[in-house]
Amino acid sequence: MFNSHKAKIIFFSLQIILVILLIITSILQGPANIPFSHIASIFKNYILKNNQTSFPLWQADIILNVRLPRLIIASCAGASLALCGVIMQSIFRNPLASPSIIGVSSGASLGAVLAIYGGFSIISTWSIPFFAFVGASISLFIVYKISLTRGETNIATLLLSGVAISALNISAMSLLLALSLNNWDVARMIIYWTMGGLDGRTWDHVLMILPIVTSSFCFLLFYSKPLNVILLGEQHALSVGIDVTRTRRNLLIISSAMTAAAVSVVGGIGFIGLVVPHILRLLLGPSHRYLLPASLLGGAITLLGADLFVHTLFADKAIPLGVITATLGAPFFLFLLVKQRTALH
Amino acid sequence: MSSTLQSKHVCFSYNKRPLFEDINLNFKPGECIALIGANGAGKSTLLQLLLGLVKAQSGEILLNDTSIANISRKKIAQQVAFVPQSINLPYAFRVQALVAMGRTPYLGAFEFETAHDKAIINLALRKTDISHLHDRLVNTLSSGERQRVLIARAIAQQTPTILFDEPIASLDICHQIETLQLIQSLSQAGKLTITAFHDLNLASYYCPRLILIGTKENGIKTIIADGSPEQVLTAQNLAQHFSITADICKTKEGVSLNKIRPIKNR
Known part of the structure; x- marks a missing residue:
């Protein structure tokens, strides 16, 4: 749709404007009513480091330590899940590949639960993302090995191996939870963690996800050309001089790291990785030169938007974010599956 | 621009089952070579070996006297281009963008095509007579x-050697001839072209050198015959490796097979 170079620039500007609008609305929006003028002077004070206060101090605390980390985390988590979807759909050459569907998210969750169960999370908060990374990598590697034969993935094999790995991961998590029930402190931590979401997220969580998303994105930019050719097929990529095995391995590591970072901070939020890349591919075409930055912004927009939606309409009820993304994403997934069915026969 | 491609005593096995034994081939610039053999004879595998996509168990493929196993994919892609068998392109890339991928081995990760690259891309579009399609989406072609x-x-890859894996398999007769004429003109321009074929008549008409791959008595595949159409398309080879009999007629251009009949009692 946005074919010419100029149209693409307009599209990116629209995305950036939308991100900025969502950030401003998210900062204004919350249970406590803080006027815009106060927020402006809070930021001015914080940046200039002067201590003349025209606002109550608790307001500065809410803005700087509650709302700001929350929206940074929402943007980063959305962006990383969408980017993972883009990479996986290209590596597996399959429109249905995405972190939640092929069992990578659940692998990351299992890793995180294991870190809590084993008490590693008490030693260092970084153990949760680390274990999540290990879990995500193992799940992704297994699905990759099973479903990829001679550079091609069979849709049925991909989905079935994803379902099997997810089931295994989820049952292992239930087992760990059941085992930990006689130690209520551990069980409570596991339950609290599995609920996920953006509530109570702090700057510690920002430190976990922001560096990983930004560095992964920078790495990914190096792969925008190889990703294009890999999308066409292994033999195409090899014939124009791309070391497919190495490229795939690096991309799998990057996507495991991003899924793990997102899952360990906000829990499993499904369907962003599936839906966002698809819509953007329809709008911008398959070239990763545009698709990668557009997904970064698009993922951020989706999760910020979903969070704002939950907060405004259901302010008094604690509705998990995953509910919103799944309500929108699941019908879309079914639609793609029906479309694929014609391609299968 | 001149480059040589050789295979020396190459043996290859797939899943520990020996497939090829003692493949010795020598190619020179400007040759137009047809690779023939029955289904499953290993034409695609031999092309993949020559391209370094799969590794030989023993022996070596030499590209400009260096073993292909020691050359980076990028450097190989500057010497050898490959047209894969699958022409299924389900993604909505523009023709221009897809041809531009041929410049990948010459460009860095962030480099855009220069005016020089663009000229090469346009030339490739013109040579293949698809300039008018440059703005179309490949999945609609x-x-x-x-x-x-x-x-x-x-062609945009500008390599001295191009390998084709059954380029005419899914084309109608007119496009088959057009494609083969294009391949012929590439070899006349000094490029080495190696093409996997099923149609023996077209192979012998367009290619002065035929390489027949087939199975030996011990069940392992190797080069059965390598030479001009007259030398390769003998009654014995046709019967043994294609299970056909035919009237072999010598013509000005080489050999033509008429009244091809299958041999039933295999």
């Missing part, structure tokens, strides 16, 4: 057009 897009990409 016919299979003949897609085949020419992939050949244009290989």
Whole structure:
């Protein structure tokens, strides 16, 4: 749709404007009513480091330590899940590949639960993302090995191996939870963690996800050309001089790291990785030169938007974010599956 | 621009089952070579070996006297281009963008195509007669057009050698001839072209040198015959490796097979 170079620039500007609008609305929006003028002077004070206060101090605390980390985390988590979807759909050459569907998210969750169960999370908060990374990598590697034969993935094999790995991961998590029930402190931590979401997220969580998303994105930019050719097929990529095995391995590591970072901070939020890349591919075409930055912004927009939606309409009820993304994403997934069915026969 | 491609005593096995034994081949610039053999004879595998996509168990493929196993994919892609068999292109890339992928081995990760690259891309589009399609999406093209897009990409790679894996398999007769004439003109321009074929008549008409791959008595595949159409398309080879009999007629251009009949009692 946005074919010419100029149209693409307009599209990116629209995305950036939308991100900025969502950030401003998210900062204004919350249970406590803080006027815009106060927020402006809070930021001015914080940046200039002067201590003349025209606002109550608790307001500065809410803005700087509650709302700001929350929206940074929402943007980063959305962006990383969408980017993972883009990479996986290209590596597996399959429109249905995405972190939640092929069992990578659940692998990351299992890793995180294991870190809590084993008490590693008490030693260092970084153990949760680390274990999540290990879990995500193992799940992704297994699905990759099973479903990829001679550079091609069979849709049925991909989905079935994803379902099997997810089931295994989820049952292992239930087992760990059941085992930990006689130690209520551990069980409570596991339950609290599995609920996920953006509530109570702090700057510690920002430190976990922001560096990983930004560095992964920078790495990914190096792969925008190889990703294009890999999308066409292994033999195409090899014939124009791309070391497919190495490229795939690096991309799998990057996507495991991003899924793990997102899952360990906000829990499993499904369907962003599936839906966002698809819509953007329809709008911008398959070239990763545009698709990668557009997904970064698009993922951020989706999760910020979903969070704002939950907060405004259901302010008094604690509705998990995953509910919103799944309500929108699941019908879309079914639609793609029906479309694929014609391609299968 | 001159480059040599050789295979020396190459043996290859797939899943520990020996497939090829003692493949010795020598190619010179400007040769137009047809690779023939029955289904499953290993034509695609031999092309993949020559391209370094699969590794030989023993022996070596030499590209400009260096073993291909020691050359980076990028450097190989500057010497050898490959037109894969699958012309299924389900993604909505523009023809121009797909042909531009042929410049990948010459460009860094963030480099855009220079005016020089753009000129090469346009030349490749013109040579394959698809300039008018440059703004079309590849998933909306016919299979003949897609085949020419992939050949244009290989031309844009500007390699001294191009390998084709059954480039005419899914084309109608007119596009088959057009594609073969294009391949012929590439070898006349000094490029080495190696093409996997099923149609023996077209192979012997367009290619002065035929290489027949087949199975030996011990069940392992190797080069059965290598030479001019007259030397390769003998009654014995046809019967043994294609299970056909035919009237072999010598013509001005080489050999033509008439009244091809299958041999039933295999």
